[in-house]
Amino acid sequence: MKKLLALTLTILMAFGNISTPARELFDDVPETDWAAPYIYNLVDRGVINGYGDGSFGRNNDVLRCEYAKMLVNIADIYIQQSSVSPYSDVPTTEWYFPYITSSAAYMTGFQSSDGTLYFDPEAPATREAVTVAIVKALRIDVSAHKDSNDFLAGKFSDWNNISPHNRPYIAASVDKGIITGDQNGTFRPDSPIIRAEIVAVLYRAFPDEHNVTPAVSKSDNSSAVNERLTAFFLDVGQGDCCFIELPNGETMLIDAGTASSSGYIISFIKERGHNDIDYVIASHPHADHIGGMSKVFDAFEIKNMYMTQKSSDSKTYKNMLASIENEGCSVNYIQAGTSINTIPNVTAEFVAPYRLNFSNLNDTSAVLRLDYLEGSYLFSGDAEQMAEYEILSFGRNLDADVLKVGHHGSDTSTSDAYLSAITPNIAVISCGINNSYGHPHQLTLSKLLNIGASVYRTDTDGTVSVFTDGNDITQNNVVCYGKS
Numbered sequence: 001m002k003k004l005l006a007l008t009l010t011i012l013m014a015f016g017n018i019s020t021p022a023r024e025l026f027d028d029v030p031e032t033d034w035a036a037p038y039i040y041n042l043v044d045r046g047v048i049n050g051y052g053d054g055s056f057g058r059n060n061d062v063l064r065c066e067y068a069k070m071l072v073n074i075a076d077i078y079i080q081q082s083s084v085s086p087y088s089d090v091p092t093t094e095w096y097f098p099y100i101t102s103s104a105a106y107m108t109g110f111q112s113s114d115g116t117l118y119f120d121p122e123a124p125a126t127r128e129a130v131t132v133a134i135v136k137a138l139r140i141d142v143s144a145h146k147d148s149n150d151f152l153a154g155k156f157s158d159w160n161n162i163s164p165h166n167r168p169y170i171a172a173s174v175d176k177g178i179i180t181g182d183q184n185g186t187f188r189p190d191s192p193i194i195r196a197e198i199v200a201v202l203y204r205a206f207p208d209e210h211n212v213t214p215a216v217s218k219s220d221n222s223s224a225v226n227e228r229l230t231a232f233f234l235d236v237g238q239g240d241c242c243f244i245e246l247p248n249g250e251t252m253l254i255d256a257g258t259a260s261s262s263g264y265i266i267s268f269i270k271e272r273g274h275n276d277i278d279y280v281i282a283s284h285p286h287a288d289h290i291g292g293m294s295k296v297f298d299a300f301e302i303k304n305m306y307m308t309q310k311s312s313d314s315k316t317y318k319n320m321l322a323s324i325e326n327e328g329c330s331v332n333y334i335q336a337g338t339s340i341n342t343i344p345n346v347t348a349e350f351v352a353p354y355r356l357n358f359s360n361l362n363d364t365s366a367v368l369r370l371d372y373l374e375g376s377y378l379f380s381g382d383a384e385q386m387a388e389y390e391i392l393s394f395g396r397n398l399d400a401d402v403l404k405v406g407h408h409g410s411d412t413s414t415s416d417a418y419l420s421a422i423t424p425n426i427a428v429i430s431c432g433i434n435n436s437y438g439h440p441h442q443l444t445l446s447k448l449l450n451i452g453a454s455v456y457r458t459d460t461d462g463t464v465s466v467f468t469d470g471n472d473i474t475q476n477n478v479v480c481y482g483k484s
């Protein structure tokens with residue numbers, strides 16, 4: 001009786017949310033099927049199809065490759081054009097290649113004991129993997145569920161089978177009603193999800209016409225003092241720009257992208273409620289890093305400028321100097337050892353440059369190490385191998401949770417020794433779609449993946465933010481804004 005009641009409730013809830021289709025059903029989907037409205041809604045939206053023989057296959061397992069395509073379609077994920085596959089078992093010639101690579105930030109692969117990355121595309125998608133990918137694609141903030149064991153234990157007898165690092169995602173999805181457990185009180189994280197279930201789960205996560213690409217986040221109003229440090233790696237095309245909200249409410253900007261990206265940079269920062277920037281840092285005088293500086297100086301009150309004494313004859317550089325002069329802010333020249341000591345609980349120390357007489361301007365980049373209690377970031381600017389070796393030779397602790405990968409992921413940066421000293425959990429690459437430099441290079445991507453870093457890219461993920469409440473930083477602290 002109890003089971004029948006629960007089933008009736010499920011049906012009522014289903015039909016309460018979504019209208020019944022007024023047309024012929026698939027052969028294997030009776031009109032009374034609780035899943036029918038979800039199936040037709042998602043078929044209409046081009047997220048899933050029947051088999052062409054009149055059947056839908058409602059009880060069939062969803063394969064991982066099929067799920068990647070559904071997720072890309074329903075979450076409107078930008079389809080990445082790539083000529084290399086990160087996974088040994090996902091050939092570039094397969095139909096699912098673009099879907100798997102495009103959704104890689106949400107639906108992750110596996111690593112074998114010899115370090116090979118694989119995806120297992122033909123394996124059934126499990127309830128756990130499916131749910132985690134949805135929460136990531138929706139960019140749901142799971143920090144409230146950081147300690148989710150009690151919550152999950154109160155709901156599911158088999159909560160222990162959920163991978164510990166995925167528990168915050170599962171807890172958040174259950175909390176939001178995206179997925180539920182079985183009536184017997186289990187979640188069955190490792191069980192395949194069937195097609196009738198996936199349509200209901202996807203519908204709940206992405207109701208009709210849901211647009212997952214937010215305007216610059218107005219919901220997480222964290223511009224006030226919030227005791228959180230958030231670094232936003234802005235999608236400025238082929239350039240670098242990182243805007244940081246500090247735990248004391250102050251703000252920092254590391255580089256300002258190209259001149260053409262200044263509009264986006266300014267509106268992003270304004271929409272987060274800021275009218276001034278406390279610390280502006282110019283890593284080095286290349287136009288893809290300081291191109292937007294003059295406009296930024298026009299748009300905000302700048303309090304402190306940090307730059308190296310490496311100059312340039314370019315117009316962009318001269319414009320920046322004029323803007324600084326015009327602003328009348330304090331100017332601080334960076335060298336290794338320079339630090340910003342005015343932010344409570346935050347250590348901001350430059351570990352480079354040690355010298356400026358490099359033939360390669362990139363090697364004069366200011367490299368900033370930023371720590372908020374246990375959470376740590378290393379911003380490598382465009383430093384290439386020569387500069388990396390010097391940074392290493394001075395023996396400072398470089399170990400960091402988050403690495404802004406040097407020089408847009410070029411293979412002339414991120415040397416093995418440098419990377420081994422950092423061992424980041426999170427690597428962020430700032431580069432433009434189909435840029436003419438071939439950034440990021442495959443060798444760099446492989447190195448990062450092999451060292452266990454989760455790689456995020458502004459060319460495919462859009463603006464990427466990485467926050468910390470003062471604790472170590474993992475994938476749970478990353479929010480991708482998607483391509484606009």
Ligand SMILES: [Zn+2]
Pocket residue numbers: 239240286288289382407408
């Ligand atoms: Zn650059």
